[in-house]
Amino acid sequence: MVFALVAALGYGLSDFVGGLASRRTHVLRVVLVTYPVGLAGLLLVAPLAGGHLGGFDLVIAMIGGAANGLAIIWFYSALATGPMNVVSPLTALLVAGLPLVFGLVTGEPLGAVAIGGALLAVIAVVLVSREERTAVDEAGPVRFTVRVGWLTVGSGAAFAVYFVLLDQLPDDSGLWPLVVSRGTATALVLAAALVAGQFRMPERSAVALSVTAGLLDAVCNTAFLLALRTGLLAVVSVLTSLYPAATVLMARLVLGERTGRVQRLGLALAAISVTLIASGSAIA
Template identity: 35%
Template sequence: MLLTVVVSSLAALSYGVSDFLGAVGARRLRVLPGTAVTYAFATATILIGTLIVGGVWSGGAIGWGVAAGVSAITGFLAFYAALAAGPMSLASPLIAVLGSLVPVVVAIALGEQLPWLGWVAVVIALVGGALISITPRGSDRGIPRRTVVLSFVAGVFLGLSIVALDFAPADAGLVPAFLEIATGTVLLGILLVLAPLRRRLAVLDEEQENPPTVVKARLASAFGGVLLGAANALILVGLQVGSLAVVSVIVGLYPVVTIALAAIVHRERLTVVQGVGVALAVAAPVLLAAA
């Protein structure tokens, strides 16, 4: 259990920073081009890892890897659109709760077993994520309806991508993780080439005040891609050595990192209830490690 917690926590850290940087890039480059840059660098990163670690290119590895890729790219397009629309500190945890809930429901349906303390930690993590998403009535820190819809789509599809990776054969190594990112990169390339589709997807964009410069946005998206590739590799390793429910819940705590960066860079502040949610989110991995 300890190894699973450590690997999943590193994945959450990588995801948290990656998502913040990806959102920064999307604010200037627009959602589709920004996501394309992120995915291109993620593909290069995971390719290097796959060449080093290796894996069996079986039908199961390829099929589940591609399925994860289709789900993930759908989720990430909605994800970056939600974060670009903002506020980051509220959209990110809402997506994470939904993204964690889907694999947990699947794990329970499949009869996955955990010690009682492990399930307590899972519940605490989900409650923590939910609390982070709550805002007082009338608060200007509430989540716009557009962000809620995009967050729902992102959370469900990102959760399904983790489930697909979990179904991949154990001897696949990093092959499914590579195919997940590579599939997304190919689909993004097609969308960028097809002008009519690109114009339709422009609805995901949101006009921004004081966006970053193009150079900074590209660097943010590129570095975010490197971290995204690393996070995907770590998630697959965690799934191969541990529980679907545990991995998905710990990885779902990445908003703590995103929130911290949003607070430092964008001066986004938390309410008391959201602070309690962050505390629960931090406590959950500790309980899981002890289970």
């Protein structure tokens, strides 16, 4: 559970720093730095962790990486063309809910209290991810079209597939599943940037932020993999999906951004859900 919360914190901080960089340059230029930096960080520590990965497990890791890369591309495409206050919570719901359902269906032992906490956490994720609608939002040209809907559902489902596939890989594979999956995702992101005409370095003011986001991404992915190896997919996926709470809190502390009543309710429910999951898992 601790590793899952570390992963959630890392993902939230990485998104916050990456979001700051994206305010200064095109988002594809940001990921052109963050993904290779994250991959380089994993390549440095993977040999120290030992393990090996080959055969069908290697294929699974590559499929998971492809799912992760597509999820990022689809998610940002949905955010760019659709209403964020719909896209973000719907994606978060799928990312938290689908692995939870998969874990329960495949027979992971969870007590009633832990299940209740997990369901509460799913609600918290949606509330925390939801941005308050403003007059600007209502007057803006963005609409939740069929295309945006498919991109949103596709990104949430692809992130969930990545979570599930990573959980299927053997414990003796070390950090190599992350290296392979991140390498595959990096290749997809680079190709997307090339196709979109954004295959160039971000502005100087965004480089340091992008590098920091990449290093944080390597840390949180490592914590997530360790969480899967020491806990249940149903619990780990939900706890990790609480990462928007860290992003919201950092935006308030560093940028002075206001949190709406819906987000504050989500933060409170997130704290309660963590307590329930911890106590319920201990009982189970």
